[in-house]
Amino acid sequence: MTATRRAKAITALAVAAVLAVATLLSCGSGDEPVGSVQVASTLGPGEGTLKLVTLPGSVEGGSSDPRVNWVTPFQKRTGCKVDWNVVKTPREMTALMRDRRHRYDGVAAPPEVAGQLIAEGQATPVNTNLVDGYKKLEPRLRALLKRDGKYYGVPYVWGSNLLMYDTRTVETPSSWAALFDPGQARRHSGRLVVRDSPLSIAEAALYLRARDRKLKISDPYSLTPKQLDAVAKVLALQRPHVKTYWDLPADAVSAFAGGEAVLGEAWPYQVDVLTRASKPVEGVVPSEGVTGWMDAWMIGARVQHPNCMYQWLQWTASPDVQQQVAEWTGVAPANPQACAGDRLKPGFCNAYHVGDRAYLDKVIFAHTPTKLCTGRQKGKHECTDYADWTRKWIESTKQ
Missing domain, CATH: 3.40.190.10 (Periplasmic binding protein-like II)
Known part of the structure; x- marks a missing residue:
């Protein structure tokens, strides 16, 4: 991938990590917290639909570049049609996940959004046993969204x-x-x-x-x-x-x-x-x-299609998809296996410290103040x- 094309791609994703000027914690919706939400215990067949909220660049279906598409293969494999709402700022993302008129299944949340959703009961804990490949993700990243023994997200990408x-x-x-x-x-x-x-x-x-x-x-x-x-x-x-x-x-x-x-x-x-x-x-x-910072996939508190959402969590954590995301967006994949075999080039993996546990342990990851x-x-x-x-x-x- 050329530096020019990657620069255009990261420009979109950068909104997720950088445009935090909105006062996230002061934009109350007037709704009470959702309350206690339950962790899924089993999975059934996909419901045929998946509704997501993302910032630009987090999900690609071939519209930006026909060679960059991890949505279409997922839809063919699972039968879950993906419908994603791309917002411009973390504040918009938080507002949509709060809004009781909408029922989004999942959200690709940067740290300032993730912390708020957890605090307000707007996220459903994840049963990590239902996410194949979860234990292959970096342990340090997995721990970032653990609260009171429950996990509230699946790591997606990170940076320092x-x-x-x-x-x-x-x-x-x-x-x-x-x-x-x-x-x-x-x-x-x-x-x-x-x-x-x-x-x-x-x-x-x-x-x-x-x-x-x-x-x-x-x-x-x-x-x-x-x-x-x-x-x-x-x-x-x-x-x-x-x-x-x-x-x-x-x-x-x-x-x-x-x-x-x-x-x-x-x-x-x-x-x-x-x-x-x-x-x-x-x-x-x-x-x-x-x-540093981490973006993670989280399950909404009003999830309608949990089976499709769990299949999406598994899909986006897989090494092949992680490779595509990392190359396109210019960030580190959460799954170090994206650097195994002939996937990501060694130069890329070294530059982004993929799989470097000693480096990861030193990073002070952002959380919502x-x-x-x-x-x-x-x-x-x-x-x-x-x-x-x-x-x-x-x-x-x-x-």
Whole structure:
């Protein structure tokens, strides 16, 4: 697959991971939570229909490229006709899954959506024994959606947030300080790029956790009001030096390719694309740690076609489908067997750390910020939720 075609594809999928500017936790629908939902115990024949909600790029039926199609083979094999509603933002996705007028069977949820659906009872726990191949998925990813002994999703794809730099201009950075420390950011003023997402607060929190231990930051996705205010000040001081807050991965690629950017937050995708294009860039894992994200298939609380949904969970977890998804979207597959045999090329698998358990164990995966603190502060303080994060992000980077 050419870098150009993959760049177009990832532009669509990037919405799922990056466009988190909506205040997800403050957009109540007025409905009470669904309540207790039951885990399926057995499966029967498919019901003939499957209704899904996705962000762009999560499901392909050949319309973007006739060679990229994992829907038609599924329909022929199972008899389940797939009808998917493509939304533009995580907020739209959450609203549809809340809406009692709709009964969607499943959703390809990014972390900020997944956490909210679980908290509100809008997702049905998954009986993982009914998903062939589930145990082949990365254990670390499987654990991300486990709550009170129940699993609420099947991992689909994942990625991490690196520090990317131009090797001709920037001395090899070892810390997030290169991007967030005001003095160091000034060295490359006007040539920095940062993800345009409230979740980018977590990377700044990692930097501040190491710099100011008195703040006692534990989980970078669980911040008290005092900690969030401190991070917001860091972002406000950084703002004059930022060239671009990127919405789409292609924006960061263009900035580096044109020499307008020399340092910034990036995914393995951008590093891979630019490297293949012979651009002098490298991606590093900062000493403070690296954050990441996972998209997962979840079963809706008002599922109408559970048998077809479980067949879809099995299908999308299979190595062959995982290979297609990874190649088309430019993200890491949740099933490392996608790199076995003659499927994904070794260069791709190495670049995206597929099957690298040591790397996965170091990634701090995103979850929805809530008022309930996690980590060392659990039960001791009240933390800030996603609406708080969104307000602080806008104040620090837009105003």
